[in-house]
Amino acid sequence: MNQSRAYFAPRRLGHANLFVGNYERAFEFYNDVVGFNEVYRQPDNMASFVSNGNTYHDLGLTDVRSRYAAPNQAPDIWHLAFEVETEDDLVRGYRQSIDDGLQYSFTADHDAAHSVYLHDPEGNMVEVYADVVRDWWTVRHGIIIKEKPEWVPGVTNVPSKERNYPIDPAIKVVDQAVFHAKKITNVAIVTKDFAAMFRFYRDRVGLKPIVGTEDSPYALLNGTAGHGDFALFRPQPGLKPGMHHVGFQVWDEADLERSLALLPAKGIKVERDVRHAARRCVSIRDPDGLLLQFHVDRDWTPATIATMDVETALYAI
Ligand SMILES: [Fe+2]
Incomplete structure (x- = not known):
């Protein structure tokens, strides 16, 4: 291979x-x-x-x-x-x-x-x-209730060469919601075999590392139009392999503060509030215990992101 x-x-x-x-x-x-x-x-x-x-x-x-x-x-x-x-x-x-x-x-x-x-x-x-x-x-x-049609890549139809993804779509707001998520931006995974996973996502899936290497405590990889799409972390006590969090961009820091003020009335606790030069980031858990991260970028550049220690990065990338 x-x-x-x-x-x-x-x-x-x-x-x-x-x-x-x-x-x-x-x-x-x-x-x-x-x-x-x-x-x-x-x-x-x-x-x-x-x-x-x-x-x-x-x-x-x-x-x-x-x-x-x-x-x-x-x-x-x-x-x-x-x-x-x-x-x-x-x-x-x-x-x-x-x-x-x-x-x-x-x-x-x-x-x-x-x-x-x-x-x-x-x-x-x-x-x-x-x-x-x-x-x-x-x-x-x-x-939508329907059976999905069979699709055999390259056989069922001639593959389209059109770029059909949304470009600069209008983003709606759910005004009455606690957070105002604009879009999903990232997922972080804890991995036992960090180097193998790093190489898989870089060399097979095709993401580009922007922070970290296969030898570092954590790594952040990007798509070509991405925003820090995918993070890998080594296991540590209390962290089991698998998804650590899913992350969403919100509108701005004032909007994030508005969200924080609404959390107590909903009985929702902030699990982590990170104020780093690269990003402001608040994490909570959903009703099933899945960790959700809401962020606003500050100096979101590889050089500044790389100044995070692993504990900060775990809640901010
Ligand atoms: Fe899917």
Whole structure:
């Protein structure tokens, strides 16, 4: 197997899909507290999909009782999804990686996007996808109950070379919500085999390290249009391997202060409040205990980010 070929050149983290204890309760929380609108719902999958216009969903909230969940599935991340430029790029990367022996779990036609799914070296599921329509809201809204059509990359259809991802979309605000999330920006994972995971996301998925190396305590990797999309941390006492947090950009620091003032009345505790030169960042937990990070960038540059110690970085990148 070729050891250094990146198959994809992702633009950014497009969404995360979370297994939640109850998808209707989770939607209420992600609407009332996090500040996302529901774009569409799939009752047959027991899932709600939320966004404010950044893309066709920033988060999937999939019930642990969904047919996609394993028996006794606990709340956790199901997959993280990276957006690539075009379907043609997706299919070429997929085919090259298959030729090199990479194995995929499945492929999917989501109407708005075509996707391939594989596992990283520690079993976290990664989706790589390309939007296949520009007006995604025409195919993803309201209640959707339908079987997904089969999609065989490069066979079912001639892969499109169009760039269909949203460019500068208008972002809505859920005014009455505690936080005013603009969009998902990042996911952080704690990993046992840091070097192997670093190399997988750099050399196979195609993210670019902007802070850290395979030997450092933590690393931050970017897509080509990204914002610090993906962080890796070594395990430490109290941290189990797997997702550590999912992060969202909010409007500005005054808006973040407004959010903080509303938390006590909701009975929500701040788990960590980081004020670093690179970023202001507040973390809370959702009803299932998943850690959510809300941030406003300050001097968000690799040189300033790299001044964070690992404990700060754990709650700020
Ligand atoms: Fe997905």
